[in-house]
Amino acid sequence: MQNPILQMLGGNQTPQSNIMMQAVGAMMRGESPQTFLQNLAKTNPALQGLDLNNPSMAAEQLYKDKGQDINEAKTSIMNKVSSFIRK
């Protein structure tokens, strides 16, 4: 699924980075993360089975299951998304 905003931007994103940027676009449009993730789950089985009504809790569980440091990822995402929005 190609995001119209990205089509307009004309970037050469990979499908995966496209999803990340679609999420940024959806957030900036004021959409809910639940709706975004539920739509994404229709074409991405990896998301199915997660509690997409509570993305924060789902993320916590996911990072815990994978043995990843969620706090470091949070800081990175917050910094990068905010710097992206400011640009």
Place this chain on the structure above:
Amino acid sequence: MSESSFMSSDWLGAFLIIAILFGGGFGFGGGRGGAVPMPNFATVQDVNEAVNNQATQEGIRDVLLSSANNNYETARLIDNQTMFLSNQNNTNVLTAVQGFNAVNQNISSGFADVRQGMAALGAQLNECLKKILLVIRNLFAIKAVGTYA
């Protein structure tokens, strides 16, 4: 970590989910700086680089350039339209002046005809006065002849 005003905790969760589930496909194989690569897991650096996407920044720059070009094109079209209106106005003024010139020429020509007519009339009047004067002289001559006769 405190929640930022621009991003809800649910959106942050959504980004975290996307990063960990799809991060392995961002094009980074891991293993940098001694880290052990983990298939399909996003590293912090993956997330950094995925969000700080050069193509997106270039795209935004292209949009801004496109907007600037559109503004330039709009200004150019307005300028052209202004020039057209100005030229049209000049043409209208020129046509009006030419019309006035034609009327002026007709009036001048009319006055010339009047002057010519008046000159002809003056000449005829002059001839007429000469004839009257001759008649008067003849009358006096006849009277004189009669007197002496």
